[in-house]
Amino acid sequence: MNTVRVLLVEDNVGDILLTTEALEEEHLKCTLPVVCDDWRAIQCPEKKGDYTSVQKPDLSILDINMPKLNGHKVFSRIMHSGFLKQIAVILLSTSSDEQDLTKSYNHYTNCYITKPVAIHSFFDVISALINFGVHQAKLPVNANTSGNAP
Amino acid sequence: MSVWQTYRSTIHRNCKDPEVRQNSLAYWRNHLFSATLAFIIPLALIAVVPGVFVAYQSGLIPIIIVDLAAIIIIFSIAFLPGINVHTRKILFTISLYSVSVTLLYYLGLFGPGLLYLLALSVFIIFIFDYHYAIASVAVNAFICIFFGLIIYFSWGESVLVEQYTLNTWAAVTSNLIFLNIVSALLIPKLFNGLQLAISNQEKLTRRLEEKQENLETSMKLLKAKNEELEDFAYTASHDLKEPLRMVKSFLGLLEKKYKDKLDEKANQYIHFAVDGADRMQHLIEDLLEYSRVGRYSAKFSTVPAQKLVETAVKNLQTQIEESGAIIQTDENLPELYIAESEIVRVFQNLISNAIKFRKDAQNPVITIGGESNNRYQTIWVKDNGIGIKPDKTDEIFDIFKRLHSHEQYPGTGIGLAICRKIVERHQGSIRAESEEGKGSTFILTFRSNQ
Incomplete structure (x- = not known):
């Protein structure tokens, strides 16, 4: 099984399981720690707390609807950390709200996807994301070493 | 001065x-x-x-x-x-x-x-x-x-x-005193009457003001309650989505991964669970959509109704082509001062309904006409579909109201409720005229010069 570093920022245990299974379906293993609350979601890209020696991911999938902080604030901080520079940043959210959508693109997400309800669609989406963000998109060779904050 | x-x-x-x-x-x-x-x-x-x-x-x-x-x-x-x-x-x-x-x-x-x-x-x-x-x-x-x-x-x-002499003086002055007493007794009666009229008037005015105040308070309360209810519908439907998605996803995963290991009965259970979850999902999504109407204040502008209909038709192109529907639009439809995207949605829902509820052996023919005078602008959408019983033409605008079974005509019954909500937000009204088997006409009325 290939290893791909996917940063999954997600607070729903069910979704973590679903995503992991979808990755397995792609014969991929998610190697980055899954970040499951918004404090950790900020710590990880800023390389603080448990994440001092975290490696730069190949792809990031973020759910912005995390409850403690405003999802958009968290997202904005993550984007400002520079940690996700040079890789695809995918927002996978339950919200189909027009304002959430606009705000996310204003904070420079690469792609906003409303979490599909049907299981096969969910797997399709993850598959497409891996295909696009890991296999097809050409990333800078030194992407994994230049992840310092701007 | x-x-x-x-x-x-x-x-x-x-x-x-x-x-x-x-x-x-x-x-x-x-x-x-x-x-x-x-x-x-x-x-x-x-x-x-x-x-x-x-x-x-x-x-x-x-x-x-x-x-x-x-x-x-x-x-x-x-x-x-x-x-x-x-x-x-x-x-x-x-x-x-x-x-x-x-x-x-x-x-x-x-x-x-x-x-x-x-x-x-x-x-x-x-x-x-x-x-x-x-x-x-x-x-x-x-x-x-x-x-x-x-x-x-x-x-x-x-x-x-x-x-x-004292006598003549007394004769003259007694007349004066007489007139004096008469006026002192009678004129105040007039004033009493006036006073009564004035105070009655004041009492009435005060009571009217009180009523008015009560009415305003009630209106405010009603408005607040209404907003609260809308907020509730929005939040509830938004928050219900998430657990439902879990239910559906894992039912799906169960089916996908263990279908072969489970017996037929277990698979049937899963099927019904999925079907129920599907329908619930549609209801929640429609409720969310319904509560979203007017949540963000849309921009009002003057747009020819013709253009609104054209946009709606363009959005429904696939459905129109597949059904072979014929859309006829009268010339000189009025210009409306409205939130464009919302009224396009109304036309879209009405045309889509006209196609959906068509007669089996007939191509749907939908006629859109209108007229306006100083006070009202009216636009109607008329079809040759299956029609509605006249006594049902009011309740079809209620949320989740359906006149047919899910198997006959799919849908949650939100379309016309959304139409009514949008039109009422425009201080307009929507009603239907129909007879079973004779097509329906949906009539939108807006106030002129809004």
């Missing part, structure tokens, strides 16, 4: 009692008093000048003195600030009593003295409270008796002593 207006308003200001309520009887009494002062000053000059002239010729110096003193006092009453209005009225009455007593003393019935007494008592009834009316009768009676004594004892140099 002209000189006359300045003059009037100065007197009016001096005769105002801040404690008296606007429009009460006391207010109008003061008003009458101020108006009297304003007119009496120029008019008194007309009365006084010839009087003084004649008095001067006849050598009646006291009359001249009293006349002039009265005029000075009236001037002071009108223009000196800082005097209470009641005091002004008393001073005014006293000065006029002095004039009439002087006239009586020096001119007797030849002069206007008795006339002044009668006029004064009537005036007192007008500008003072009722008990002053009785006082004025008493004062007049006292004056008459006083002059009676002068005549009887032949005191002083009054002309009355020469002109009258």
